Amino acid sequence: MFSYGTLQDEAVQQRLFGRTLPGVADALPGYRMDWLEERDAAAVSASGIVRHPVVRASGQAQDRVPGTLLWLSAAELAQADAYEAGDYRRVRVRLASGADAWLYEEA
Numbered sequence: 001m002f003s004y005g006t007l008q009d010e011a012v013q014q015r016l017f018g019r020t021l022p023g024v025a026d027a028l029p030g031y032r033m034d035w036l037e038e039r040d041a042a043a044v045s046a047s048g049i050v051r052h053p054v055v056r057a058s059g060q061a062q063d064r065v066p067g068t069l070l071w072l073s074a075a076e077l078a079q080a081d082a083y084e085a086g087d088y089r090r091v092r093v094r095l096a097s098g099a100d101a102w103l104y105e106e107a
Contacts, residue, residue, distance in 0.1 A: 002101040004067035005053040023070040027096040031055040054106045
């Protein structure tokens with residue numbers, strides 16, 4: 001999974017998954033970062049952050065969103081789905097490294 005926001009935070013990972021997730025730095029080409037001002041209450045409680053980042057496809061090759069490619073189990077991916085709630089949807093993307101990953105983008 002590619003994270004560009006709160007799921008990169010080790011404290012959030014510990015609260016959600018009970019461990020720190022392994023990962024490597026990567027980037028998402030053709031997207032821009034923006035912000036969700038209001039978020040699902042459970043996600044705010046889990047992260048401690050009200051204003052959450054969101055990415056939107058720009059179609060511009062020069063646009064890139066930095067982040068982390070994280071490795072999760074199937075059960076952890078289901079937990080991430082619940083954390084992202086109705087604010088995001090999970091889609092498959094290709095990262096700058098060439099790796100395919102799940103991405104949470106605005107629903």
